[in-house]
Amino acid sequence: MTPKDVITLANERGAKIVDLRFIDMPGLWQHFSLSRRELTEDLFTDGVGFDGSSIRGFQAIHESDMLLIPDPATATMDPFMTVPTLVMICNIMDPVTRQLYSRDPRYIAQKAEAYLTSTAIADTAFVGPELEFFIFDNIRFDQSYQHGFYFIDSEEGFWNSGKDEKPNLGYKPRYKQAYFPVPPMDKLHDIRSEMVLAMESVGIPVEVHHHEVATAGQCEIDMKFDTLTKMADRVQWFKYCVKNTARKHGKTATFMPKPIFQDNGSGMHVHQSLWKGGKNTFWELGGYGDLSATARYYIGGLLKHAPALCALIAPTTNSYRRLVPGYEAPINLVYSQRNRSAAARIPLYSKSERAKRIEFRTPDPSCNAYLAFSAMLMAGIDGIQKKIDPGQPVDKDLYELEPEETKDIRQLPGSLEEVLNALEADHEFLLKGDVFTPDLIDTWIKYKRKNEVDPIRLRPHPWEFALYYDI
Known part of the structure; x- marks a missing residue:
């Protein structure tokens, strides 16, 4: 739409408020509203001015003035x-410079798409994330100098199977048996x-929704794939609609990767393909999984980096409660058809050219999608x-x-600290085309640490008291 189209839409829909939204570096939507x-x-x-020094990962206080430019x-x-509100x-x-801001995650996604085009490898990157999340009935957490705890509850939680709910009607999904x-x-x-329905009302085509594996309200809703920046938007x-519908x-809904002990965590498997001139460059009939050499090299880039x-696609300390060996976690840096224990998978639901893609299973929904999708594309381009x-x-x-079969299989690091160290040592592939900048990567690493x-x-962990209090 053009600006005139937006004004027409506001008039037709009776908008009384205009809401301007942007994303901070860790990945939360921020907003303010205009008459x-x-x-x-x-x-x-x-544009409209705002204080960039008050936004996580943005400006210092002596250079705080920034502008929002609506798309x-x-x-x-x-x-x-409740009040009719138009969002942009x-x-x-x-x-001062009238240049787009190098730390704006959305701008990074736009630069990643432009860089792909400049390489002549492809003209379009399609992305299809599968976001998992939990819906709880109650969440409490606190930590101070002398105490620390969290408490989760859900009417679905199997731990409530013996609770006197006056009456308890049963039907609590068993641990790891809620699919579907x-x-x-x-x-x-x-x-x-x-x-x-809320997602479709804001223009998101949805393919399927279902309960996921874990007890206590783990769910998944899958969107139809689209281009990189549009999908990050x-x-x-998606998160906004999930959280507000739950409320x-x-x-209450959470995209925290691992909120429940000893049950499945929430991932964000990301389907990816590159297209050029209306043709899927990942498809070649007859090869392994009908993958082209381009697709295999793309996988090579993902696995190498x-x-x-x-540090960008599983970017929280909690991510590494999910990414642990032996628990259907995609920590093995190999690829496979159908095998969901590999980091990269080639779905075989369809043999058509249009459906050919790779699925990277390591990301989780705590990430900033603009940064995560861009980083994966840059790794894939480097591989090609x-x-x-x-x-x-x-x-x-x-x-x-057997042990002799696994000794040569690389696995992911086991903590946020380790992957930040890895990003510090390996980020040249992200700097191509000025997509990511050294300043952004340095800021990200320092912020996370x-x-x-x-x-x-x-902070002491509650379980440390069970292990060590009587030592």
């Missing part, structure tokens, strides 16, 4: 606000359906440019292999 009368064509060129193509009506996603601009029964065992069907809407029903990528061999595929169950790694390292 409808401020929606003029000048808004799209002049008219993103205009849509908010499905949750924005890019961030430096008001019909109601009444699946108590969240109607809520997920409402989430789907949709991930933000409407008196529940996976430890560094994890350098013809990185991904090795031989592994079609056996990786958890049942200071605000996440160190605070977790400094």
